[in-house]
Amino acid sequence: MTTFAPSKKPMTLCPSCQSIFTGTLPPTCPTCGAALGTSIGANRKQGSLLVPKMSSIRPAARPKLPVEVTLGIEIDRTGSSAAFQAGIAFSSEVLLETIAAKVKSLTVYVGTHGDEECGEAPVLHTAGGTREQAMADIRGITFGGGGDAPETHLDGIRNFLETVPWPMDKSRTRGAFVAFLTDDTKPDRTGATATQIGKAIRDKDLLFYAVCQKTKELEALVSAAGGLLMPISNTPDRADLQNAAAQVSASLIATIGAGGTLPMTMPGGGR
Structure with a gap:
């Protein structure tokens, strides 16, 4: 059985599109263009992964x-x-x-x-x-x-x-x-x-x-x-x-x- 060791690099979650980054944090998300940095500071930490506050996560609207x-x-x-x-x-x-x-x-x-x-x-x-x-x-x-x-x-x-x-x-x-x-x-x-x-x-x-x-x-x-x-x-x-x-x-x-x-x-x- 193969096991994977957790990365020691910091991991960050974009509060807009939920893309995951490791290492140095870019100024903007390359996926959605959302500004990072100040918005990340308002997030809370769970383990090594920075995630947005739950109030900023909305479920996708169900199609009609x-x-x-x-x-x-x-x-x-x-x-x-x-x-x-x-x-x-x-x-x-x-x-x-x-x-x-x-x-x-x-x-x-x-x-x-x-x-x-x-x-x-x-x-x-x-x-x-x-x-x-x-x-x-x-x-x-x-x-x-x-x-x-x-x-x-x-x-x-x-x-x-x-x-x-x-x-x-x-x-x-x-x-x-x-x-x-x-x-x-x-x-x-x-x-x-x-x-x-x-x-x-x-x-x-x-x-x-x-x-x-x-x-x-x-x-x-x-x-x-x-x-x-x-x-x-x-x-x-x-x-x-x-x-x-x-x-x-x-x-x-x-x-x-x-x-x-x-x-x-x-x-x-x-x-």
Whole structure:
């Protein structure tokens, strides 16, 4: 077995590019051009190797996933969702910032629905915008109106599904649909069932997430879509919504990273 004796020459680590020098220290690093000397004096010694303070060492940024994401966010804006008003903007920000930091590009659509039986038509607030534009639009949503629960959630989801130009090229783009709802849903006014609407979502290869109460109809919708349901109470607080948004973000990124076609269940999440 061959052994190597440690060098008796002083060894120095460049605080910028981590190149190692032995012997006489040059005035500048020949690898990166960083000035040496005074910066080395601020370093601390470990054995015979001078290393920079840990605060100056940053891990390399992880490369973004090479995929373009179209994210659709559909929100129930009726009076029964007034509890969302305090937390929905913060939760959406968690969702948008997390996804934008992990993927090549992010295009956002934001829609809301009221109670169509009360003449409250769906509204498209953001049409293919940036996350900054989407956040500005979400903060401007007015919650109110609607009749007694349940609401026309199925109509709103079907309309949003048909309105957004979801991506077609699955080799480089992915579509994700997130719905924030409270209370149960009335039947769709076109006669489409929750299962049929869910199947239409799945047929478009969308990753579907519903942040809502667990009800028979909404569970049928999510099941047919092959999606995930993040259960919340009828009067969710900010922490509930923040947790749900974090779970959606984690699942979406993990699923896209793994090349999955159905949302992955994350620890603490629901199916």
